[in-house]
Amino acid sequence: MKTMEDVFEHTLQDIYYAENALTKAIPKAAEAASNKDLKSGLEEHLLETKEQIKILKQVFKSIGKEAKGEKCDAIEGLIKETEGIIEEARTQKARDIALIGACQAIEHYEISRYGTLREWAKVLGHDEAHDMLTQILDMEKAANSKLTNLAVTEANKK
Numbered sequence: 001m002k003t004m005e006d007v008f009e010h011t012l013q014d015i016y017y018a019e020n021a022l023t024k025a026i027p028k029a030a031e032a033a034s035n036k037d038l039k040s041g042l043e044e045h046l047l048e049t050k051e052q053i054k055i056l057k058q059v060f061k062s063i064g065k066e067a068k069g070e071k072c073d074a075i076e077g078l079i080k081e082t083e084g085i086i087e088e089a090r091t092q093k094a095r096d097i098a099l100i101g102a103c104q105a106i107e108h109y110e111i112s113r114y115g116t117l118r119e120w121a122k123v124l125g126h127d128e129a130h131d132m133l134t135q136i137l138d139m140e141k142a143a144n145s146k147l148t149n150l151a152v153t154e155a156n157k158k
């Protein structure tokens with residue numbers, strides 16, 4: 001990488017890889033969840049994630065690049081940790097709250113990436129990409145807020 005444009009494209013490939021990896025990881029988390037709001041929330045976020053992949057394809061197109069993924073070590077680690085939690089929890093209630101925490105770590109990672117990417121897009125004059133990345137950022141923030149609400153109003157108390 002030499003230029004901001006290079007860094008932008010590389011990071012876009014990184015999050016594209018991450019979203020694709022999440023389409024395989026989220027169903028496993030949804031299956032492991034016993035709290036029905038957590039389960040349905042994860043199922044809903046899987047649909048949103050598939051939508052985000054479509055939007056990312058449009059982002060690549062808008063900058064005249066081909067959509068492709070670059071292995072993202074961070075998401076691999078976060079997914080591995082989530083799978084470990086599913087294995088290690090000995091009660092459903094423990095598994096649910098641990099899963100909420102792990103899923104929030106993933107949402108925070110995504111929020112960080114999309115926040116950075118959209119600001120770079122703005123500076124680079126990729127206005128269309130900026131708007132699309134903001135749209136995804138808002139979806140990730142909403143998903144994180146739902147998890148916070150579920151934790152503080154219900155799951156943690158149980």
Ligand SMILES: [Fe+2]
Pocket residue numbers: 019049052110140
């Ligand atoms: Fe996402």
Ligand SMILES: [Fe+2]
Pocket residue numbers: 045106107110140143
């Ligand atoms: Fe997400």
